[in-house]
Amino acid sequence: MxxxxxxxxxxxxxxxxxxxxxxxxxxxxxxxxxxxxxxxxxxxxxxxxxxxxxxxxxxxxxxxxxxxxxxxxxxxxxxxxxxxxxxxxxxxxxxxxxxxxxxxxxxxxxxxxxxxxxxxxxxxxxxxxxxxxxxxxxxxxxxxxxxxxMPRLGARYAAPGTAARVLDRDSAWWDAQDAGEDPTLNGSTGDPGQPPTNARG
Structure with a gap:
C-alpha cells in the first residue's frame, strides 16, 4: 500500500x-x-x-x-x-x-x-x-x-536535502534574471532544476 x-x-x-x-x-x-x-x-x-x-x-x-x-x-x-x-x-x-x-x-x-x-x-x-x-x-x-x-502536508518523496537544493537552484535562476544577467552564460543547460555545468568542459 x-x-x-x-x-x-x-x-x-x-x-x-x-x-x-x-x-x-x-x-x-x-x-x-x-x-x-x-x-x-x-x-x-x-x-x-x-x-x-x-x-x-x-x-x-x-x-x-x-x-x-x-x-x-x-x-x-x-x-x-x-x-x-x-x-x-x-x-x-x-x-x-x-x-x-x-x-x-x-x-x-x-x-x-x-x-x-x-x-x-x-x-x-x-x-x-x-x-x-x-x-x-x-x-x-x-x-x-x-x-x-504516511505523507505530510508539503512533504516530498525525495532524498534528504534534494528538494531544498532544487529550490535553491530555481531561486538563483530567477534572481539572476531579475538582476539583468543571463544565467545560461554560466554553462547552464537552461533547466533551472538542473545543476550548472562547467562551460570549459
Missing part, C-alpha cells in the same frame, strides 16, 4: 467515524411509553463534541508528522475507546440503563391522561455510536503504526 493510500484510508475512517458519532448524537436513545423519549443530548451529550474533535483531527493528521502524529493517534485511540464504553454502558448495563449513567430516565405523569406507562427500552442508536467509536479507535491505531509511513 502506498503512503498516500494509507493517509487517504485513515482520513476516510476518521471522517466516517465523526459522521457516525454526529448521527448518533441526533437519534433517540430511550423510549418509555406514555413519556417523552430521550435523545442523545439527554443521555450522552459528549458524543457531538467528540465528533467535532474527530473531524478536526483529519486536518491535524495531514499537517503533523513524526511523534506529534503518534500523539494524535494515541488520543484518537483513547477517544474511540471512551465512546465505545459510553455506548456499551447503555447497551449492556442493568435495567436502570447504565452502570454509570447519570441521565435520569423519563419521569412524570403520562403524556396523555389515562395513558398506560410502559417499561423503558433502549433503541439501536448506541450500536451506531459503538461502531463509530471502534472505527475512530482503529484509525488511531493506524495513525500510530503508520505515522512515519
Amino acid at each position: 502506498t503512503p498516500a493510500r494509507r493517509l487517504g484510508l485513515t482520513a476516510a475512517a476518521l471522517g466516517l467515524g465523526a459522521l457516525g458519532l454526529w448521527a448518533t448524537g441526533t437519534l433517540t436513545w430511550v423510549r418509555v411509553a406514555g413519556r417523552p423519549a430521550q435523545v442523545a443530548a439527554d443521555v450522552r451529550p459528549e458524543l457531538t463534541p467528540v465528533a467535532l474533535c474527530v473531524l478536526a483531527s483529519v486536518a491535524a493528521l495531514v499537517a503533523l508528522g513524526g511523534w506529534p502524529r503518534r500523539v494524535l493517534g494515541a488520543l484518537l485511540v483513547v477517544a474511540g475507546g471512551w465512546v465505545v464504553w459510553l455506548c456499551a454502558d447503555w447497551l449492556f448495563g442493568p435495567p436502570e440503563f447504565g452502570w454509570f449513567a447519570y441521565a435520569p430516565l423519563p419521569t412524570g405523569p403520562p403524556a396523555q391522561p389515562g395513558q398506560a406507562l410502559g417499561p423503558p427500552t433502549v433503541t439501536a442508536a448506541p450500536w451506531l455510536g459503538a461502531a463509530s467509536g471502534l472505527l475512530v479507535a482503529a484509525a488511531g491505531v493506524a495513525v500510530v503504526w503508520w505515522a512515519s509511513r
